[in-house]
Amino acid sequence: MSAVTVSGVSVAYNGLRAVADVDLGVGPGEWVALIGPNGSGKSSLLRAVAGTVEYEGDILFDGVDRRVVGRRQAARQVALVPQHPFLPVGMRSGEYVLLGRNPHMGYWAMEKVDDLRVSMQALQRLSAEDLAHRFLGSLSGGERQRVVLARAIAQEASVLLLDEPTTGLDIGHQQQVLDLVEDLRREKGIAVLSALHDLTLAAQYADRLALLDGGRLVAEGEKSQILTAEQLARFSGARVSVVRGPEGQIVVIPRRAQRA
Amino acid sequence: MGEPASMGRLKSPLRLWQLLAGFALVTGALLLGTMIGPVSISPAAVLQEILGRLPFVSVDSGLDDRMAAIIWDIRLPRVLLGGLVGATLAAAGGAYQGVFRNPLADPYLLGVAAGAGLGATLVITAGGSVDAVVPIAAFVGAVLAVALTYLLGAAAGGRRTGVTLILAGVAVAAFFTAAQTFVQQQNGDTVREVYSWILGRLSTAGWSEVVLLAPYAAAAILVLLMHRRLLDVLSVGEEEAEALGVNTGCMRLTVVAAASLGTAAAVAVSGLIGFVGIVVPHTVRLMAGSSYRAILPLSVLGGAAFLVLADVVARTALSPTEIPIGVVTAFVGGPFFAVVLRTSGRRT
Numbered sequence: 001m002s003a004v005t006v007s008g009v010s011v012a013y014n015g016l017r018a019v020a021d022v023d024l025g026v027g028p029g030e031w032v033a034l035i036g037p038n039g040s041g042k043s044s045l046l047r048a049v050a051g052t053v054e055y056e057g058d059i060l061f062d063g064v065d066r067r068v069v070g071r072r073q074a075a076r077q078v079a080l081v082p083q084h085p086f087l088p089v090g091m092r093s094g095e096y097v098l099l100g101r102n103p104h105m106g107y108w109a110m111e112k113v114d115d116l117r118v119s120m121q122a123l124q125r126l127s128a129e130d131l132a133h134r135f136l137g138s139l140s141g142g143e144r145q146r147v148v149l150a151r152a153i154a155q156e157a158s159v160l161l162l163d164e165p166t167t168g169l170d171i172g173h174q175q176q177v178l179d180l181v182e183d184l185r186r187e188k189g190i191a192v193l194s195a196l197h198d199l200t201l202a203a204q205y206a207d208r209l210a211l212l213d214g215g216r217l218v219a220e221g222e223k224s225q226i227l228t229a230e231q232l233a234r235f236s237g238a239r240v241s242v243v244r245g246p247e248g249q250i251v252v253i254p255r256r257a258q259r260a
Numbered sequence: 261m262g263e264p265a266s267m268g269r270l271k272s273p274l275r276l277w278q279l280l281a282g283f284a285l286v287t288g289a290l291l292l293g294t295m296i297g298p299v300s301i302s303p304a305a306v307l308q309e310i311l312g313r314l315p316f317v318s319v320d321s322g323l324d325d326r327m328a329a330i331i332w333d334i335r336l337p338r339v340l341l342g343g344l345v346g347a348t349l350a351a352a353g354g355a356y357q358g359v360f361r362n363p364l365a366d367p368y369l370l371g372v373a374a375g376a377g378l379g380a381t382l383v384i385t386a387g388g389s390v391d392a393v394v395p396i397a398a399f400v401g402a403v404l405a406v407a408l409t410y411l412l413g414a415a416a417g418g419r420r421t422g423v424t425l426i427l428a429g430v431a432v433a434a435f436f437t438a439a440q441t442f443v444q445q446q447n448g449d450t451v452r453e454v455y456s457w458i459l460g461r462l463s464t465a466g467w468s469e470v471v472l473l474a475p476y477a478a479a480a481i482l483v484l485l486m487h488r489r490l491l492d493v494l495s496v497g498e499e500e501a502e503a504l505g506v507n508t509g510c511m512r513l514t515v516v517a518a519a520s521l522g523t524a525a526a527v528a529v530s531g532l533i534g535f536v537g538i539v540v541p542h543t544v545r546l547m548a549g550s551s552y553r554a555i556l557p558l559s560v561l562g563g564a565a566f567l568v569l570a571d572v573v574a575r576t577a578l579s580p581t582e583i584p585i586g587v588v589t590a591f592v593g594g595p596f597f598a599v600v601l602r603t604s605g606r607r608t
Contacts, residue, residue, distance in 0.1 A: 050503045075505030086497040090550030095273060095492070102493050103505035108486050110553075133271075155504070 002060075003028045003191035004049060004078065004159045009057035011044045011215075018044040020215040021057070028158070029189040031182075033196045033206035035226070037236045041215040042195035043083060046161045049193065050080035061159065075103035079152035083163040083195075085144075089137025093147045096136055097122055100154030122153040126180060142173040149180065160184070162194035166201065174198070178205050199240075203227055203250040211235060223250055273551030274558070282561030286343065289568040293339035294331060296572055298579065306331060337464045341473065341529065342571045342585075343564035345462070346536055348477040348526045350563025352519035353537025354544070354555050355484045358491035359515045360422040367523040367537035370429035370516065374436035375405025376527040381440045381454050385447035394457070395472060395528035401436070402524035408432050410516070422512065460533035460586035462571050469529040480522025481560055487515050491552035533567070535589040539597045540566055546600050566593070 002025035011019040019041040026032045034042040048055035051066055051074055059066045061077040069077075079100070087096070100122070101115040123129045126146045131139065139147060145165065152160060162181065166174040182205060185192050196202040202209060202223075209226040211219040213235040219226050227250050232238045239255045294306045301323070308321035309331055323331070349367050356365035368374075379401020380394050409432045413425035444454050464470070490511055494501045498508050523537075540563045541555055548554040567589070574588045 047499075052499045052502045071502065071507055072505035075503065080500070080503040082500060082503075086500060088495045088550060090545075091492075091495065092273075092549075094271075095551060096496075099493050099496060099504060102490075105489075107490070110489055 002026060003030075003062060004193065005058075005060040005063070006045070006049065007058045007060070009045070009048055009055050009059060011041070011048050011053055011055045013044075013053075018215050019048065019055070019212075022212075022215075022217045024193075024210055024217065024220065026159070026191040026193050028191055029185050030208070031185055031192040031194070031206045032208045032210055033194050033202040034210050034212055035196060035199060035202055036212035037238075040212040040235075042212055043163050044215070045212070046080065046163050046193065046195060049159075050078060050161055051075075052080070072103050075155065075157070077157050078159040078161060079155040079157040080161045081148055081152050081163065081165055083167055085148045087136040087139075087144060087148075089135060091136050092132065093128070093134050093136060093139065093150075094119065094123070094132035096147060097132075097150045097154050100151040103155060118156065119150075119154045122150040123147075125153060125184075126150050141168050142170075142176065145169060145173070145177050146180075149177065153184065158189070159191045159193065162192065162196075164195050164197060166196070166198065174201065181205070199227060199232070199252040200250070203252070227252060272553070273549055274554040278548055278554065278558060279561075282558050282565075285565040286561050286568075289565040289572075290339050290343060293342065293568045293572050294335045296576060297330070297335060299327070299330060301327060301331065310336075333466055334464075337467045337470050338462055338571070339568050341464055341470050342462050342568045344470065344473050344477045345526045345530045345533065346540075346563040346565070346567025346570075347560045348473075348480055348522040348563075349533065349536040350540035350559040350566070351481050351484050351556060352523045352526075354541035354552070354559040355487070355491065355515050355519045356537075357541060358494065358552050358555075359512050359519075360426060361495065361497070362422070362426070363542070364538070365426075366534075367519065367526075368433075368532070368534075369426060370409045370520060371405035371432040371436060372402045372520055372523045372527060373532050374433040374440065376402035376524065377458060377532070378405075378436045378440040378443070380457050380531075381443050384453050384457065385443055385450050387450075392468070395469070399524050399528035402527055403521065405432055405436050406516075406520040406524070410513075425512075425516075456584070457531045459584035460531035460589075461582075462530055462567075462574075462585055473525050473529050476522055476525030480518045480525075483518035484515065484522075485556055485560070487511065487518075488552045488556045491515070491556070495550070495552070531586070533586045533589055535586075535593045536563055536567055539589075539593040543597060543600050 004026050006022055006024040009019060009022050022045060034045065036042055047053040049059055051071060066074045097119040098111055098115060101111055101119060105111060123132055126149060128146045128150055131143055131147060165177050178201060181192055184190050208221060209223050210217055211226055218235060219231060227242055229240055229242050232240050241253045241255055243251050243253060245251045291303055291306060295301050295303055305321045305323055308319045309323055309328060311317050312319040312321055352367040356367060356369055357363055376398040379397040383393050383397040409429045413428035416424045416428065444451060490506060493504055493506050501508050541559045544555050544558045544562055548558055570588045570592055571585055573592060574583045574585045577583055
């Protein structure tokens with residue numbers, strides 16, 4: 001059974017359709033990357049799965065509708081790393097990671113030793129335990145992304161949603177973040193659904209790709225089927241060459257326009 | 261990497277010494293407020309007198325009946341009222357700042373002050389200068405104004421962000437203030453009375469105000485304190501808090517209702533005492549960090565101590581004339597806050 005099943009999901013903002021009738025499934029330990037041009041509905045689809053926007057259709061976790069289980073229970077099954085997380089500058093990283101334990105606590109409850117342990121382990125898992133006492137406002141881009149990821153890990157969800165997790169990071173830190181996600185899904189069988197605009201990285205890390213255009217799912221499947229120059233020209237309006245790298249990996253190279 | 265050692269790094273945002281210091285501050289302020297007045301009483305006598313009333317304690321303060329009456333019927337109700345009002349306003353202010361994620365939010369944000377003002381003005385001008393009726397009218401006016409704000413904000417689709425609610429509060433406050441001004445203008449003879457109510461005062465006739473406020477203050481403070489962790493979750497924003505499993509709409513309604521009810525009760529017995537709800541939580545924030553787990557409990561204690569001390573100044577500075585306490589809170593609180601702001605290197 002899929003860890004998350006999206007079935008006939010549509011999202012609209014004030015009548016404006018952002019996601020239209022999308023069907024998609026992600027199995028345990030699988031990584032599916034959403035690709036597509038800006039405004040194609042990648043973020044909106046992720047927000048629907050995370051339960052932060054209204055949607056039509058059904059979203060199931062392990063076969064159970066997220067509307068049935070309720071918000072807190074759903075947050076135990078799915079964690080979201082937003083594209084632009086809001087980090088209160090005066091909050092310490094350790095406290096921030098602890099927020100990820102909220103779905104495991106009662107409404108009035110305070111965190112227990114167990115919550116502190118899981119949060120600290122999440123930071124250790126990302127080699128970020130030294131950041132625990134640092135204020136969020138003092139972190140570098142790479143450190144911020146690790147702390148945000150640690151919060152999601154502390155949530156102990158079986159589905160991880162990543163909205164452009166490499167935004168604003170240099171190549172080394174991009175790889176570091178994606179490698180961490182890769183390790184997690186292998187270790188814990190976490191299902192990963194991510195929006196990734198870097199097609200070469202998407203091809204390297206994801207098992208399957210889903211191409212969105214105008215809110216519709218226009219193609220889905222093996223990366224070699226999705227990442228073709230014709231497909232990308234048609235939907236992203238991009239001029240690219242798709243070639244093979246030294247180890248046979250798919251590489252998408254942008255080409256500049258030919259001017260006379 | 262030893263686990264206990266690394267876990268030690270996740271310290272509680274509220275330290276025990278901070279809590280103890282807060283309690284010491286409140287106790288000191290209450291003691292000072294009870295000692296000082298036209299007749300000063302020694303701190304030892306005050307303590308002995310209070311301890312002597314406890315069951316199973318036999319201590320004789322050596323005070324005569326007249327002095328004992330000053331303590332029990334005049335000073336104590338007044339300092340306790342000041343403490344309750346200060347604690348409620350500071351907790352409500354801190355909670356509003358958290359729930360709207362707006363540092364400028366104060367307890368009067370959603371029209372409480374304007375509603376209470378209209379209620380009190382209506383009763384005072386109607387000539388029913390029965391002191392017991394004014395707080396009730398003010399309370400009803402305040403609760404009505406906030407309820408109207410909430411209905412208006414919800415109707416305008418303000419479930420997602422608090423901004424619509426704040427704007428609705430502005431509209432309701434403007435409307436009620438206009439109505440209050442109109443009523444006041446039509447009844448020029450009572451302007452002085454209305455004005456003195458609006459400036460805020462902590463005058464008591466025995467224990468009736470304390471008894472009126474205590475249950476609301478206790479309930480409001482309790483509910484707000486219980487939301488201190490959730491306010492931290494909300495500090496990452498509405499959308500992320502929802503992704504973390506918080507029903508933000510329901511939580512906001514509960515926090516706003518508790519804070520507004522507490523504020524309404526405080527305003528009903530003491531008029532409009534400004535500045536406490538905004539200066540105390542921010543001072544705490546600058547000194548103890550941005551977690552509401554520290555801000556709310558310490559604001560309750562700090563607010564109580566601040567208002568009791570401000571009342572001491574209000575009573576004694578120009579004795580025998582009293583300065584309106586709202587004037588003192590702004591006059592003392594303003595410069596004090598400026599100093600805290602300057603000396604604190606930490607960003608909020």
